[in-house]
Amino acid sequence: MSQDLLKIRNLTKKFGSITALNNVSLEIKNNEMFALLGPSGCGKTTLLRIIAGFEYPDSGQVLMNDSDLLSIPTRTRPVNLMFQSYALFPHMDVFSNISYGLTNTSLTKEEIKNQTNEIIEKIGLGEHVKKKPNQLSGGQQQRVALARAIARKPKILLLDEPLSALDKKIRQEMQIELKRIQHDFGITFIIVTHDQDEAISLANRIAVFDKGEIKQISTPQELYENPTNEFVADFIGEGNILKATSTSSGFEHPGLGTVNFSHSIGAGKPVTVLIRPESINLTPASNGAGQITDAVFAGSKKNITVKLTTNEIVRVYADKSANLEVGSHVNLLFNPQDVRVF
Amino acid sequence: MLKKINLSAVITVIVLIFLYLPIMAVVGLSFNTSSNSLIWKGFGFDWYKNIWSNEPIMSSFQRTIFVALVTTFFSLLIGTTISIGLNKMKAGGFLRTFSTAPAIVPDLVLAIGLLTTFSTISMSLNLSTVIISHTVFCTAFVVAIVLARIGLMDPSIEEASTDLGAGALKTLFKVTIPQLMPALIAGAVLSFTLSMDEFVIAFFTNGPETPTLPMVIYSMIRFGVTPEINVLGTLLLVISFVGVIFAQRIGKVADSI
Ligand SMILES: Nc1ncnc2c1ncn2[C@@H]1O[C@H](COP(=O)(O)OP(=O)(O)OP(=O)(O)O)[C@@H](O)[C@H]1O
Numbered sequence: 001m002s003q004d005l006l007k008i009r010n011l012t013k014k015f016g017s018i019t020a021l022n023n024v025s026l027e028i029k030n031n032e033m034f035a036l037l038g039p040s041g042c043g044k045t046t047l048l049r050i051i052a053g054f055e056y057p058d059s060g061q062v063l064m065n066d067s068d069l070l071s072i073p074t075r076t077r078p079v080n081l082m083f084q085s086y087a088l089f090p091h092m093d094v095f096s097n098i099s100y101g102l103t104n105t106s107l108t109k110e111e112i113k114n115q116t117n118e119i120i121e122k123i124g125l126g127e128h129v130k131k132k133p134n135q136l137s138g139g140q141q142q143r144v145a146l147a148r149a150i151a152r153k154p155k156i157l158l159l160d161e162p163l164s165a166l167d168k169k170i171r172q173e174m175q176i177e178l179k180r181i182q183h184d185f186g187i188t189f190i191i192v193t194h195d196q197d198e199a200i201s202l203a204n205r206i207a208v209f210d211k212g213e214i215k216q217i218s219t220p221q222e223l224y225e226n227p228t229n230e231f232v233a234d235f236i237g238e239g240n241i242l243k244a245t246s247t248s249s250g251f252e253h254p255g256l257g258t259v260n261f262s263h264s265i266g267a268g269k270p271v272t273v274l275i276r277p278e279s280i281n282l283t284p285a286s287n288g289a290g291q292i293t294d295a296v297f298a299g300s301k302k303n304i305t306v307k308l309t310t311n312e313i314v315r316v317y318a319d320k321s322a323n324l325e326v327g328s329h330v331n332l333l334f335n336p337q338d339v340r341v342f
Numbered sequence: 343m344l345k346k347i348n349l350s351a352v353i354t355v356i357v358l359i360f361l362y363l364p365i366m367a368v369v370g371l372s373f374n375t376s377s378n379s380l381i382w383k384g385f386g387f388d389w390y391k392n393i394w395s396n397e398p399i400m401s402s403f404q405r406t407i408f409v410a411l412v413t414t415f416f417s418l419l420i421g422t423t424i425s426i427g428l429n430k431m432k433a434g435g436f437l438r439t440f441s442t443a444p445a446i447v448p449d450l451v452l453a454i455g456l457l458t459t460f461s462t463i464s465m466s467l468n469l470s471t472v473i474i475s476h477t478v479f480c481t482a483f484v485v486a487i488v489l490a491r492i493g494l495m496d497p498s499i500e501e502a503s504t505d506l507g508a509g510a511l512k513t514l515f516k517v518t519i520p521q522l523m524p525a526l527i528a529g530a531v532l533s534f535t536l537s538m539d540e541f542v543i544a545f546f547t548n549g550p551e552t553p554t555l556p557m558v559i560y561s562m563i564r565f566g567v568t569p570e571i572n573v574l575g576t577l578l579l580v581i582s583f584v585g586v587i588f589a590q591r592i593g594k595v596a597d598s599i
Pocket residue numbers: 015018019020038039040041042043044045046047194
């Protein structure tokens with residue numbers, strides 16, 4: 001048996017003329033916190049719904065521990081879904097909501113009660129067992145939805161934008177909570193989000209989606225440091241993306257000049273260059289490559305906007321004490337190692 | 343100084359008087375002890391006592407309640423099934439309108455159509471044909487009410503039930519129906535009260551041996567408004583009122599859960 005818990009192979013799903021998923025393949029390891037990240041409408045929910053059993057793909061395979069998952073009926077799949085809308089049962093109290101999944105097993109009443117109480121304890125809902133969902137705050141509802149989905153101890157818990165309905169402060173608390181709960185229960189999480197910060201702070205690995213296709217699968221750090229294409233470079237973190245032409249030993253940009261850089265793209269091709277704002281140093285120079293158009297104090301640093309002679313805009317994080325005035329001319333210095341070219 | 347008279351307020355008051363005065367007259371005159379309902383003799387419950395021993399009225403009253411109860415049961419069953427089906431099918435406007443149309447088709451047209459149908463298949467006319475006929479239009483009202491409620495339901499809630507291992511029947515009874523409860527109660531009360539005082543369709547589709555209360559009242563009224571009629575009118579009014587208030591109470595309770 002391989003160590004991959006879930007294998008998704010060449011999955012394609014169309015809704016009429018819309019291709020929600022296009023030939024998607026990925027592997028998810030046991031006990032992983034895996035994030036599906038991408039802009040709205042890119043097919044994240046569709047992928048979760050296929051794994052949960054609410055949609056069926058047009059082609060492709062989903063294997064769990066190397067056996068076919070798609071042939072298992074929705075209600076018996078060892079997978080549970082936490083819905084984007086929470087979908088709590090409005091007429092049942094917190095206890096009945098959480099124990100609902102267990103009542104569909106062969107457990108005795110006593111066992112159901114004990115297991116439910118144990119989960120309520122672990123997720124911190126003790127004071128609310130008798131309340132109905134509409135008597136709970138958003139954060140509490142979110143916890144009930146999580147507890148309900150985890151109660152059957154699925155092999156994989158699918159979470160569709162679990163934190164998007166919460167305000168920022170509770171969202172950050174819940175990120176920590178989610179990690180703790182995932183660790184406590186020892187369950188693999190697949191978490192959908194369109195928020196890159198959330199994906200980066202939560203996940204072990206991230207699959208970046210765009211228009212139904214996977215653009216890159218990697219650890220958060222790798223995605224930030226070594227994006228393999230322009231979409232990922234732009235989507236993850238702040239970045240300056242410039243259009244340049246490759247040379248045999250680097251690239252040439254009309255505003256920045258020639259930068260030496262080893263690559264395997266070949267000479268004379270149009271390339272996209274990524275330089276992160278923190279990789280650039282600015283030095284005043286009256287005949288510099290750019291002019292500062294904006295300088296905003298942002299706590300520990302200064303956010304500087306530089307306009308190149310090519311009219312392209314480059315953002316730079318500078319030291320807060322740096323003596324950089326709006327209107328002054330500067331040169332842009334960076335280590336070619338910090339530059340990515342595609 | 344001339345006080346300004348608000349015309350719309352005046353019209354409202356006149357309309358309200360016009361609406362409620364006849365009803366109040368019926369209720370008031372039902373307590374008249376005179377045998378001529380238009381001459382006030384004194385206040386008393388004489389006619390309420392009398393009516394219990396009036397065999398034709400009492401048996402038609404029982405028939406009416408029986409028809410209303412059975413009609414309510416089948417309208418609720420069929421109407422809810424249709425609503426859930428239409429919702430699952432994501433049916434469009436045509437099918438929806440089609441399912442609720444009997445509620446707005448003129449009674450007379452529906453009555454003639456049903457009578458034609460019954461005689462074509464040579465069904466003898468009795469209470470069962472009345473029940474079938476009442477179920478036709480009451481079902482349409484139930485569909486209209488339940489469909490509106492179903493539309494407000496988050497479809498993920500049923501999916502969550504499946505995801506958590508429940509079968510289709512458990513999902514229906516433990517998740518879907520409890521959420522539809524306010525609509526089901528409203529539909530039941532509406533069906534009951536609509537059936538109870540329905541005259542035109544019952545007149546066409548009933549046999550001569552088993553008249554319902556509205557039919558008996560109609561035959562009595564040809565000899566003038568008797569005190570019994572005022573009493574029956576008041577009783578029907580009370581039953582409808584109690585039904586509506588009951589439905590609102592339960593509806594509120596069901597909505598808050
Ligand atoms: N049942 C459906 N019928 C028709 N089209 C659908 C259906 N479900 C999804 N789609 C389409 O498929 C595409 C992907 O939808 P999906 O819900 O998977 O996106 P998403 O990544 O979850 O977006 P969001 O971040 O907005 O939730 C969208 O264009 C959507 O309109």
